[in-house]
Amino acid sequence: MSVKYIPVQWNKNKWRYNAVMLAGVAAFLVLFIYVTPGVLNHDRAITPQIHNARAFGACAFIMLTVILCIGPMARLDRRFLPLLYNRRHFGVMTTFVALTHAGYVVNWYFAFSATPKFEAVLSANTSFGQLAGFPIEALGLFALLCLLVLATTSHDFWLKFLTPPVWKRLHYLIYAAYVAIVAHVTLGVLQDQQNHLLTFIVIASAACVGGTHLAAWRMDAAETRLQASDAWVTIGDVAQMREGYARIGLLPDGDRVAVFLLEGKLSAISNACAHQNGPLGEGKIIACLVTCPWHGFQYDVLSGRSPAPFTEMVPTYRVRVQDRAVQVHPDANPPGTHVDPIPLAATPEPEVMT
Known part of the structure; x- marks a missing residue:
């Protein structure tokens, strides 16, 4: 919407x-x-x-x-x-x-x-x-x-x-x-x-x-002090991730990121809806789309883009799993940038597609 x-x-x-x-x-x-x-x-x-x-x-x-x-x-x-x-x-x-x-x-x-x-x-x-x-x-x-x-x-x-x-x-x-x-x-x-x-x-x-x-x-x-020591920010343990839900983390610059587990793979987008900064991490996921609980705006968790014909976009983030810790790189990708999801047990950094 x-x-x-x-x-x-x-x-x-x-x-x-x-x-x-x-x-x-x-x-x-x-x-x-x-x-x-x-x-x-x-x-x-x-x-x-x-x-x-x-x-x-x-x-x-x-x-x-x-x-x-x-x-x-x-x-x-x-x-x-x-x-x-x-x-x-x-x-x-x-x-x-x-x-x-x-x-x-x-x-x-x-x-x-x-x-x-x-x-x-x-x-x-x-x-x-x-x-x-x-x-x-x-x-x-x-x-x-x-x-x-x-x-x-x-x-x-x-x-x-x-x-x-x-x-x-x-x-x-x-x-x-x-x-x-x-x-x-x-x-x-x-x-x-x-x-x-x-x-x-x-x-x-x-x-x-x-x-x-x-x-x-x-x-x-x-x-913020705990996260500032490492470029990658730990969001939580792999055991804390739930299928179909997101885990929200605070980045050193004060922004919040929502890391979703969908079909056994991790994706991360900004937690702030482009409409009114609603908490996307609290929304439901249907067919790879998360719905903002405030006013119903939807975004693809892989790219941060709203489905056509809508044009709203939010930033995406790189995700990795390091020693069972789910981590996000604090440097956001431009809004609408597609990022391949990674399996929950994977360790390599995901490829960013422009």
């Missing part, structure tokens, strides 16, 4: 992913609004509008925390990969929840302002030189604008139009949004209470995001 011919369609996994996400959002809001007011123990009585605003704000914060943890957790443990496949849906839903929070705030705090309410959001408080009473509205607005940009550009059209490198850099805005939200909450609601439950949640959430990213970075750095 290719965006040039067939639009990406929803499937059962996408519907299931979104159903579970919506159920989680609904459960959080019900718990916050109806079950835990006594546990939250607000220092002074608040109106239902403020309570609803805090409920949606807290939900958006937790959702964004989960989103930022999915990537490193998937690198640390492959069982988290299904959560990664449709993470963009999670981000769009988070944006709608954050917009609802902003709507409650604007329509309650600024609806009767002498100036237009949207203008009053930024003009009512300009005490930027102090922590107590800092204008957290500016932080919240910045975070919301970041989320809106990410949600708007999440469609495949923008990935194609902006090119994957630019699109990826643009979506790093999610980290700036998260920092702004942490500051927004810390300088806002956390200064207005004596109960430290929300304080603990905010600190634990931020620590979880930082901790998972640090752990994933250390794991990748350790693998």
